[in-house]
Amino acid sequence: MSMIEIRNVSKWYGQFQVLADCSTQVSKGEVVVVCGPSGSGKSTLIKCVNGLEPFQKGDVVVDEISVGAAKTDLPKLRARVGMVFQHFELFPHMSVIENLTIAQTKVLGRARDEARERGIKLLDRVGLKAHAAKFPGELSGGQQQRVAIARALAMDPICMLFDEPTSALDPEMVNEVLDVMVELAREGMTMMVVTHEMGFARKVAHRVIFMDTGRVVEEAGADTFFGAPTSRRAQQFLASLKH
Amino acid sequence: MNYHWNWGVYLEQVSSGDERYLDWIVSALGWTVAVSMTAWVIALLLGGVVGTLRTAPNRWLVIAGNAWVEFFRNVPLLVQLFIWFFVVPEFLPAELSRWVKQDMPAKEFFTATICLGLFTSARVAEQVRSGIQSLPRGQKMAGLAMGFTLAQTYRYVILPMAFRIVIPPLTSEFMNIIKNSAVAFAIGLMELTFISRQMIEESGQVFESLLAATILYTVCAFAANRVMAFIEARARVPGYIAGAK
Numbered sequence: 313m314s315m316i317e318i319r320n321v322s323k324w325y326g327q328f329q330v331l332a333d334c335s336t337q338v339s340k341g342e343v344v345v346v347c348g349p350s351g352s353g354k355s356t357l358i359k360c361v362n363g364l365e366p367f368q369k370g371d372v373v374v375d376e377i378s379v380g381a382a383k384t385d386l387p388k389l390r391a392r393v394g395m396v397f398q399h400f401e402l403f404p405h406m407s408v409i410e411n412l413t414i415a416q417t418k419v420l421g422r423a424r425d426e427a428r429e430r431g432i433k434l435l436d437r438v439g440l441k442a443h444a445a446k447f448p449g450e451l452s453g454g455q456q457q458r459v460a461i462a463r464a465l466a467m468d469p470i471c472m473l474f475d476e477p478t479s480a481l482d483p484e485m486v487n488e489v490l491d492v493m494v495e496l497a498r499e500g501m502t503m504m505v506v507t508h509e510m511g512f513a514r515k516v517a518h519r520v521i522f523m524d525t526g527r528v529v530e531e532a533g534a535d536t537f538f539g540a541p542t543s544r545r546a547q548q549f550l551a552s553l554k555h
Numbered sequence: 556m557n558y559h560w561n562w563g564v565y566l567e568q569v570s571s572g573d574e575r576y577l578d579w580i581v582s583a584l585g586w587t588v589a590v591s592m593t594a595w596v597i598a599l600l601l602g603g604v605v606g607t608l609r610t611a612p613n614r615w616l617v618i619a620g621n622a623w624v625e626f627f628r629n630v631p632l633l634v635q636l637f638i639w640f641f642v643v644p645e646f647l648p649a650e651l652s653r654w655v656k657q658d659m660p661a662k663e664f665f666t667a668t669i670c671l672g673l674f675t676s677a678r679v680a681e682q683v684r685s686g687i688q689s690l691p692r693g694q695k696m697a698g699l700a701m702g703f704t705l706a707q708t709y710r711y712v713i714l715p716m717a718f719r720i721v722i723p724p725l726t727s728e729f730m731n732i733i734k735n736s737a738v739a740f741a742i743g744l745m746e747l748t749f750i751s752r753q754m755i756e757e758s759g760q761v762f763e764s765l766l767a768a769t770i771l772y773t774v775c776a777f778a779a780n781r782v783m784a785f786i787e788a789r790a791r792v793p794g795y796i797a798g799a800k
């Protein structure tokens with residue numbers, strides 16, 4: 313069963329076409345890695361999945377709900393789709409635990425105690441239970457990103473979107489975040505991950521999508537893609553990553 | 556300099572009645588504080604709303620908000636005061652117009668308060684808009700991605716941070732509103748500026764009269780500054796450095 317279906321999506325900023333006829337799908341329990349050079353449209357594509365970016369052509373269907381349809385309740389759909397950003401985007405004026413409970417109570421209508429219990433459990437899972445009362449500004453980048461993952465998980469999402477979750481981190485913090493993501497993947501979470509972390513992709517990705525200038529240029533298993541990419545652009549891109 | 560200082564003047568009786576100059580000054584301080592505080596509440600509420608609407612994803616709301624700010628910011632305060640006092644009543648429905656012109660109690664106070672409140676609301680709106688827009692774009696995205704509606708995203712994510720960011724510029728607006736309340740003397744409100752001129756005329760003690768007004772304005776503005784500093788300290792976010800990611 314496909315959890316996310318991207319069907320011939322095109323998007324323009326004025327005259328400039330950011331996405332050109334992009335299609336792919338992510339099955340339930342599947343982990344798909346999206347990579348490609350800067351400006352190729354990866355962030356834009358992943359933000360189309362939960363309707364954060366509108367698109368002019370095609371459609372995205374998440375759990376059989378059309379993102380593009382005018383009658384779709386987008387907030388309701390987004391509450392079921394977890395998203396993790398490059399710059400964490402924790403709410404700086406709320407403590408860590410409040411970051412994890414606010415949407416549970418205000419969006420899902422959970423009782424405070426229940427939300428708190430769920431929040432603490434997830435913090436424990438990402439190894440940050442002791443930091444529940446701190447504020448985001450008091451944590452390291454890696455810790456903040458783990459909180460952001462826990463915040464998304466607190467909503468019991470049906471799938472998770474990651475937009476370069478480790479690229480704003482100091483190198484020594486990358487692994488603590490990747491470890492959490494690997495564990496999540498192994499538990500069977502449906503994930504769409506924009507990343508250039510080849511190690512992560514090889515470990516857990518079922519498929520890799522390569523984008524260039526707004527197009528899905530290549531789609532293959534992780535080993536095939538990293539071992540023997542077919543398109544010239546992908547070969548060049550992989551060569552550039554190795555430097 | 557041939558000036559006759561008379562520090563006892565404050566306790567002398569005014570020549571036109573049985574009050575002392577000190578009574579005048581105390582009552583004048585009351586009017587200054589009343590106009591400033593009431594106008595400040597109006598300015599904060601309206602300015603907060605208008606400033607927020609100027610960041611809304613709706614062209615007409617943005618245009619309306621911009622027009623509001625440009626009008627109240629670009630016309631001199633004194634001219635605005637005269638418009639409210641002399642022109643606006645003429646355009647009210649006949650009954651209301653007659654009542655405003657003849658029977659309205661504390662007309663000078665209400666006119667000055669509305670005028671100053673709206674004038675300052677434009678300045679507050681400008682601060683609020685730029686405060687909201689100085690937040691990282693990703694914050695709004697993160698709010699929406701959690702399933703918040705746009706209104707909830709403003710309520711729980713954007714405005715609490717924007718509010719903290721605008722406290723320092725709002726501090727100077729709060730101090731400004733106290734100083735700007737002096738224009739009310741032009742329509743005859745018996746606030747500090749009005750009374751200090753009156754005291755000069757009746758007592759002839761120019762320096763003492765102006766000194767009283769100067770000191771009281773300074774004390775008020777300083778008090779406003781301290782109140783805002785207190786709020787700023789209370790609202791401070793642990794570990795958050797303004798402008799940093």
Ligand SMILES: Nc1ncnc2c1ncn2[C@@H]1O[C@H](COP(=O)(O)OP(=O)(O)OP(=O)(O)O)[C@@H](O)[C@H]1O
Binds near residue numbers: 325357
């Ligand atoms: N609001 C916007 N207006 C105009 N052009 C935009 C806008 N946002 C993005 N773009 C352009 O769209 C293209 C795709 O941007 P996008 O952020 O999706 O790329 P990306 O693949 O995520 O790149 P990166 O690896 O740098 O994050 C870029 O050329 C970018 O300049």
Ligand SMILES: [Mg+2]
Binds near residue numbers: 354355356475476
């Ligand atoms: Mg990107």
